[in-house]
Amino acid sequence: MTPSLLITVLIVVALIFDFLNGFHDSANIVSTMISSRAMRPRSALLLSAAAEFCGPFLFGVAVATTLGHEVLVGQAVTMSVILSALGSAIVWNLVTWLLGIPSSSSHALIGGLVGAAVLGFGFEAILVGGLLKVLAALLLSPLFGLSSGYLFMKLVLFVARGASPRINWLFKRAQVLTSLALALSHGSNDAQKTMGVITMGLVATGYLSTFAVPWWVVLVCAGAISLGTMLGGWRIIRTLGGKFYKIRPVHGFSTQVASAAVILGAALLGGPVSTTQVISSAIMGVGAAERISKVRWQVAGEIVMAWILTIPATALMSAILYWLIPSLGHV
Secondary structure, three states: OOHHHHHHHHHHHHHHHHHHHHHHHHHHHHHHHHHOOOOOHHHHHHHHHHHHHHHHHHHOOHHHHHHHHOOEOHHHOOHHHHHHHHHHHHHHHHHHHHHOOOOOHHHHHHHHHHHHHHHHHOHHHEOHHHHHHHHHHHHHHHHHHHHHHHHHHHHHHHHOOOOOOOHHHHHHHHHHHHHHHHHHHHHHHHHHHHHHHHHHHHHHOOOOOOOOOOHHHHHHHHHHHHHHHHHOOHHHHHHHHHHOOOOOHHHHHHHHHHHHHHHHHHHHHOOOOOHHHHHHHHHHHHHHHHOHHHOOHHHHHHHHHHHHHHHHHHHHHHHHHHHHOHHHHHO
16 A cells, blocks of 8 residues: 555544544533523534634644654554554444443543554553653543532532522523633644644654644644534433433533633643543532532443543554554555
């Protein structure tokens, strides 16, 4: 297979992953807004898709740089490793979507890269410092989401104490702005993961001499994730929007503000966080702030189990794919 054909295959597969990331994660952005009846479902998805597209252009590509050259050593960044990682992440996203489980595309991609690289090049292929930075961002972000959701909801309840039920109108209208901020932060963080993968492939095949994300890569990745968001993963929207507890406008508003702050902060610092984890944990934190028993913790436990299984499962799948397509590594 020629390098130009390999690059074409890489871009197509990476954009499929990016599209599924948006399709899968659209629930993260709109579920609380739809459940609290702040906006109609299709309008919410269209608004979020537009903001997702703008995110990478507004907040830079720090996450793509982290993922692209701080996780694996240079000689381990081959097309077979990259394609195996993307393939395993795509399969995992499809399986969890069919089951209606909000899983992490970020975890899936990291697990895939590590699994294929270790099989092909041994543990020496891993840049421990960079991997620890990525894992720290992924593992700590749910805690930040939970705590920020809890604290912000407590603040809102304190400020709005004694208010009449008419305040729900304010929370509904405010969610239009907070959902925009959340979608911008999601687009700036998640689209960059695909940008990093495509740029890794361009470096591996010699099209680029150094790791620098081209403008056209930013454009196509932003377009793919926004298209996926616009079409929406309804199974997961139902899970996040109603299975934890009955979401009212104050919950939607508080969740979106808390989540956007964590995700955007991570994007600016170059930390590839899982938006699924941040928003799911923020929903739990917001509910717990009102009443601990309000949250259906059994559902939360099932989602946490999916998070725990994601990296080992995608690492194993990626290793199997790498073993099945060894010829790509010789190009």
